Amino acid sequence: MRRRHFLLGAATAFALGRPYVVRAEEKLLRIAYPDKSPPSSWEDDDRHMRGVMVDLMAEVAKIAGYRFQPIARPLPRVQIDVENGEADGMCLVVTPARQKYALAAGEALTTGPITLFVRRDNPALPRLQAVRSLDDLARADVTVIGITGNGWVKKNIEERGIRTRHASGTIGTVRMLIGRRGDVVADMSSQINWILKNVEGAADIVELPTVIEQIDWHLQISRKSPFVDDLPAMTAAIKELKASPLYESILKKYGMKV
Known part of the structure; x- marks a missing residue:
């Protein structure tokens, strides 16, 4: 109206x-x-x-x-x-x-950092710990979980040819990661850490120290x-x-x- x-x-x-x-x-x-x-x-x-x-x-x-x-x-x-x-x-x-x-x-x-989050028991953890850039992530042979419709994921993950699975909202990406429906989430550190405070299974997730990008x-x-x-x-x-x-x-x- x-x-x-x-x-x-x-x-x-x-x-x-x-x-x-x-x-x-x-x-x-x-x-x-x-x-x-x-x-x-x-x-x-x-x-x-x-x-x-x-x-x-x-x-x-x-x-x-x-x-x-x-x-x-x-x-x-x-x-x-x-x-x-x-x-x-x-x-x-x-x-x-x-x-x-x-x-x-x-x-x-x-402004905030994008970091990587992965399950502690994921066999890909050693490869992800060696990642220092998005190009390294493309070579790590992993599946990234990203939000449906997220432009940053499309440009920086999908267009690099990295396997991607989509979730509804940031909460959905965390739940998929905990449920082993992908290897890693690359997202704003503050967002993922906020969600991990209130979700079951958060203790199984580790944040890697490398900052992929400040956005x-x-x-x-x-x-x-x-x-x-x-x-x-x-x-x-x-x-x-x-x-x-x-x-x-x-x-x-x-x-x-x-």
């Missing part, structure tokens, strides 16, 4: 020969989030969205003068909704595919959103939040470091 009202208002303004101005009550920023990827984002039992990316964007929206609405979706649907303009944006890693339909803020929301998570606004031209203001709001004590406290709440 919000989209319909916006389009009708824009059409009327165009017909009258004046630019369409978004009214204050229409400044509702709708951000789509993966629903099973704690601590970044997840939907709790009461169907409320929680997570560090949700809390960060709530503050960014407040600073920038928006009302804020998080939307829970499976990861593939997150990207579809942003591409179609059904959601204004998302908070994910920037990839070439996503850049085609969304623009990224000029400041990252968070940034960005706010990305749909090219079809009425707020895409506000990205400079949103970038400024992100910088303001990161310069405040509140930023560190939000990260600490979810076991993350600045």
